[in-house]
Amino acid sequence: MKTFRVDLHTHTVLSPCGDLEMSPVNIVEKAKERGIDVLGISDHNSTLHAPLIKKLAAKENIEIMMGAEVTTKEEVHCLCFFETEEKLVVFQKYLDKHLPHIANDSDKFGYQVVVNEEEEILNEVEWLLISGINQSIDQLEKKVHELDGLFIPAHVNKMQDSIISQLGFIPIDLNVDALELTRHISKEAFLKKNAYLKNKTFIKSSDAHCIDLVGEVYTEFIMKEANFNEVKMALRNQEGRKVNF
Ligand SMILES: [Zn+2]
Numbered sequence: 055m056k057t058f059r060v061d062l063h064t065h066t067v068l069s070p071c072g073d074l075e076m077s078p079v080n081i082v083e084k085a086k087e088r089g090i091d092v093l094g095i096s097d098h099n100s101t102l103h104a105p106l107i108k109k110l111a112a113k114e115n116i117e118i119m120m121g122a123e124v125t126t127k128e129e130v131h132c133l134c135f136f137e138t139e140e141k142l143v144v145f146q147k148y149l150d151k152h153l154p155h156i157a158n159d160s161d162k163f164g165y166q167v168v169v170n171e172e173e174e175i176l177n178e179v180e181w182l183l184i185s186g187i188n189q190s191i192d193q194l195e196k197k198v199h200e201l202d203g204l205f206i207p208a209h210v211n212k213m214q215d216s217i218i219s220q221l222g223f224i225p226i227d228l229n230v231d232a233l234e235l236t237r238h239i240s241k242e243a244f245l246k247k248n249a250y251l252k253n254k255t256f257i258k259s260s261d262a263h264c265i266d267l268v269g270e271v272y273t274e275f276i277m278k279e280a281n282f283n284e285v286k287m288a289l290r291n292q293e294g295r296k297v298n299f
């Protein structure tokens with residue numbers, strides 16, 4: 055077993071709030087500089103940049119977890135990851151079907167662009183990606199697991215856009231693969247107030263929106279190698295794989 059640096063929360067220039075310098079090339083370069091082994095690509099309600107970043111990162115021996123940070127209709131942010139591009143495409147169709155058709159105002163919210171490895175703009179996403187999709191957190195969880203994905207409510211200790219801020223608590227029967235904490239709280243401090251969650255797996259991530267934050271916060275995973283299945287096993291504490299947090 056080896057120790058790997060895992061940061062599962064990164065936005066790209068496709069997120070309206072993501073800096074323009076958050077291009078696939080720059081993100082991979084920064085992750086490499088920081089010694090990140092596994093990087094999650096999690097734009098708001100879109101997976102469109104993940105496959106290119108996976109391709110570029112493979113050359114640097116960095117494993118990319120392809121997914122999105124989905125906003126449910128309760129305004130809860132959830133990280134969702136998939137193993138293959140086939141499954142990612144199915145999930146993208148689900149997002150397209152359930153995202154409300156509210157036009158993005160780029161002056162107000164920022165640009166939502168898909169670029170290539172030369173940083174040329176390929177297309178601009180028309181609908182505002184920070185809206186909540188028309189699906190509940192339960193419906194989202196079912197969809198993600200139907201596709202054998204990973205479902206991780208994001209920044210659960212945050213006072214906005216989190217499962218606790220929106221629902222008041224984490225339903226004990228909600229099938230989560232892990233819970234993400236922000237960098238601002240320790241697991242011990244969180245569990246002091248939320249002892250009912252003591253058996254859950256926790257991670258922390260950078261939630262980077264600008265290039266200097268990519269990989270700045272990460273969680274150590276103990277695994278055999280860096281791939282989707284090993285990450286899944288570590289989150290589930292299986293066969294010696296685990297999360298050091
Ligand atoms: Zn968020």
Ligand SMILES: [Zn+2]
Pocket residue numbers: 063065123261
């Ligand atoms: Zn985020």
